[in-house]
Amino acid sequence: MKILVAAKRVIDPDARIKLLPDGSGVDVQSVEYKVNPFCENAIEEALALKEEHDAEVVIVSIGPDDVTPTIRSGLAMGADRGIRVESEDAALDSDLVARILAGVFKHEGDVDIVLLGKQAVDGDNNQVGQLLAQYLELPQACFASEVKVSGGSATVTREVDGGLETLELPLPAVITADLRLNEPRYASLPGIMKAKRKPIDELSLADLGITDTALKVEVVRLEEPPARHAGVMVESVDQLIDKLVNVAKVL
Amino acid sequence: MRFALDEEQVALQRAARRLLERWSPSAAARDAMETERGYDDALWQRLAADLGVSALLVPEALGGLGLGPTALAPVMEEMGRALACAPLLSTVALGTNALLLGASAEQQARWLPGLASGERTATVAFDPLGDARRSEVRAVRDGGSWRLDGVVTQVLDGHTASLVVVAAEVAAEDALALFLVPGDAPGLARTALPTMDRTRRLARLELHGVSVPPADRLDGPLPGAAALRAVLDRARVALASEQVGLAERCLDMSVEHARTRVQFGRPIGSFQAIKHRCADMLVDVESARAASWYAAWAAEHAPDELATAAAMAKAWCSEACFRAAAECIQIHGGIGFTWEHDAHLAFKRARASLALFGAPANHRETIAHELGL
Numbered sequence: 016m017k018i019l020v021a022a023k024r025v026i027d028p029d030a031r032i033k034l035l036p037d038g039s040g041v042d043v044q045s046v047e048y049k050v051n052p053f054c055e056n057a058i059e060e061a062l063a064l065k066e067e068h069d070a071e072v073v074i075v076s077i078g079p080d081d082v083t084p085t086i087r088s089g090l091a092m093g094a095d096r097g098i099r100v101e102s103e104d105a106a107l108d109s110d111l112v113a114r115i116l117a118g119v120f121k122h123e124g125d126v127d128i129v130l131l132g133k134q135a136v137d138g139d140n141n142q143v144g145q146l147l148a149q150y151l152e153l154p155q156a157c158f159a160s161e162v163k164v165s166g167g168s169a170t171v172t173r174e175v176d177g178g179l180e181t182l183e184l185p186l187p188a189v190i191t192a193d194l195r196l197n198e199p200r201y202a203s204l205p206g207i208m209k210a211k212r213k214p215i216d217e218l219s220l221a222d223l224g225i226t227d228t229a230l231k232v233e234v235v236r237l238e239e240p241p242a243r244h245a246g247v248m249v250e251s252v253d254q255l256i257d258k259l260v261n262v263a264k265v266l
Numbered sequence: 267m268r269f270a271l272d273e274e275q276v277a278l279q280r281a282a283r284r285l286l287e288r289w290s291p292s293a294a295a296r297d298a299m300e301t302e303r304g305y306d307d308a309l310w311q312r313l314a315a316d317l318g319v320s321a322l323l324v325p326e327a328l329g330g331l332g333l334g335p336t337a338l339a340p341v342m343e344e345m346g347r348a349l350a351c352a353p354l355l356s357t358v359a360l361g362t363n364a365l366l367l368g369a370s371a372e373q374q375a376r377w378l379p380g381l382a383s384g385e386r387t388a389t390v391a392f393d394p395l396g397d398a399r400r401s402e403v404r405a406v407r408d409g410g411s412w413r414l415d416g417v418v419t420q421v422l423d424g425h426t427a428s429l430v431v432v433a434a435e436v437a438a439e440d441a442l443a444l445f446l447v448p449g450d451a452p453g454l455a456r457t458a459l460p461t462m463d464r465t466r467r468l469a470r471l472e473l474h475g476v477s478v479p480p481a482d483r484l485d486g487p488l489p490g491a492a493a494l495r496a497v498l499d500r501a502r503v504a505l506a507s508e509q510v511g512l513a514e515r516c517l518d519m520s521v522e523h524a525r526t527r528v529q530f531g532r533p534i535g536s537f538q539a540i541k542h543r544c545a546d547m548l549v550d551v552e553s554a555r556a557a558s559w560y561a562a563w564a565a566e567h568a569p570d571e572l573a574t575a576a577a578m579a580k581a582w583c584s585e586a587c588f589r590a591a592a593e594c595i596q597i598h599g600g601i602g603f604t605w606e607h608d609a610h611l612a613f614k615r616a617r618a619s620l621a622l623f624g625a626p627a628n629h630r631e632t633i634a635h636e637l638g639l
Contacts, residue, residue: 201317
């Protein structure tokens with residue numbers, strides 16, 4: 016069994032970010048990157064399946080050379096090898112990422128499961144898994160909270176409004192991970208050492224046969240949320256009701 | 267010289283931070299403080315078995331990772347940042363280094379795998395002032411064995427270590443030697459001491475005719491006193507790194523508080539009196555990190571420079587960390603004095619670490635001596 020896991024690096028979600036003065040993007044000078052948390056769930060699930068089914072786990076990431084540590088962190092957790100597809104962050108959107116991943120899927124040839132995070136916590140687009148399934152014409156199960164693989168199929172439980180939905184998918188299939196799917200393991204120090212020696216192949220878009228690099232989404236402008244105004248302290252419930260009725264006009 | 271962490275060291279640091287953030291929040295440290303042993307064995311097992319920190323310095327052939335002090339430094343920074351309660355400084359910086367620097371290949375093969383796996387913990391019993399030339403323990407020949415008698419008044423994690431490397435004076439040779447003593451050896455009395463810093467424990471060890479077989483006297487290439495001196499220097503480097511991590515934690519707590527605490531209608535961080543304190547703390551942290559990294563580099567690549575570099579790092583990082591912890595309380599104002607806030611935990615750790623393995627004044631004397639002043 017071969018499992019392809021997509022991993023994206025995102026700006027540390029706990030860090031305070033700054034926008035470029037013209038609002039065209041985030042100032043990435045001196046920012047620290049982390050692996051997208053949902054991608055870590057996807058990696059963990061792939062590793063759990065590897066332990067159960069003796070699978071090969073391949074981590075793929077798209078971007079400049081500084082996405083290599085993202086791949087290495089997956090290798091340190093226990094994945095077998097990595098693939099980096101050369102690109103620039105600004106030259107990507109969800110659609111192109113999905114087409115690139117589809118290209119990697121075909122390039123690898125015998126992938127049984129593609130695991131992704133359900134979304135990246137920077138753009139929060141939640142599109143790549145679905146688009147990838149469409150481009151590959153594969154069954155998909157998004158927001159997985161449990162994955163079981165048996166024979167040539169996967170049984171995926173997904174969290175939906177008001178309950179759980181269980182799907183059975185023939186393999187190969189595309190599965191996107193929700194946070195509650197698992198608790199990602201820590202990379203151990205021996206794992207980090209071993210990761211140095213694991214191969215990371217580098218591919219270009221041309222290697223994957225992708226010539227159409229036009230983006231379908233253009234980021235027009237980013238803005239900071241409006242600053243919060245200080246609250247007003249009231250001295251009694253009567254005053255509070257008065258403010259709600261006459262100032263906030265919510266009652 | 268490359269004066270920055272490489273990709274692998276950054277990964278080690280991140281892995282340690284992640285584990286400690288998850289499993290060693292300050293609530294865990296407070297729980298450990300209340301226990302007799304002073305640390306949570308589950309956290310130690312996570313650090314040792316899951317993360318592999320206890321194997322960091324041990325050669326690969328003996329089940330370790332074969333890394334050096336430059337890899338230990340970022341991990342120690344995280345231990346300090348988390349105020350983690352675990353016998354890492356004693357087991358790795360003291361015990362493992364004692365075996366690496368003072369033991370024969372056979373002795374290393376016998377003891378290091380157990381330390382690497384985290385199954386055993388270790389410490390070194392030496393003069394509490396950090397003087398590697400003297401010991402209050404005497405070793406004399408007793409038939410075919412050695413007989414150890416004496417007292418070591420302060421031994422890091424001495425009450426829990428499963429292996430104690432005891433520095434003892436061998437009168438017949440007029441020299442110091444290192445002996446391996448199991449923690450449960452007959453004649454070894456261990457008493458946990460009440461420490462100001464409850465996140466780190468010391469014990470008094472009394473040796474009453476402890477019998478040590480000849481094979482357990484360390485007989486590596488370095489003689490006892492030289493080995494002990496090198497072990498203490500490496501331990502000072504590790505402790506200096508821990509102090510950097512703690513100082514940075516104090517800085518981060520202070521800046522966060524200064525950003526969010528509003529007085530006179532504005533965040534207190536907008537007042538120059540607070541800004542200057544935070545700026546001074548940052549200078550302290552950055553210069554301390556430079557000193558500790560240089561000392562770690564010297565420990566790995568330039569042993570001739572280690573004595574000076576370790577003394578510089580320990581003296582500077584001790585005072586920088588102590589200043590940062592003291593300023594942290596001042597910037598927090600009244601809440602910084604409360605039991606519930608972590609500022610006092612940092613302050614007590616900083617104060618105790620300042621004296622551990624020799625005080626700054628001792629280290630400045632060493633530097634003056636090394637420089638021929």
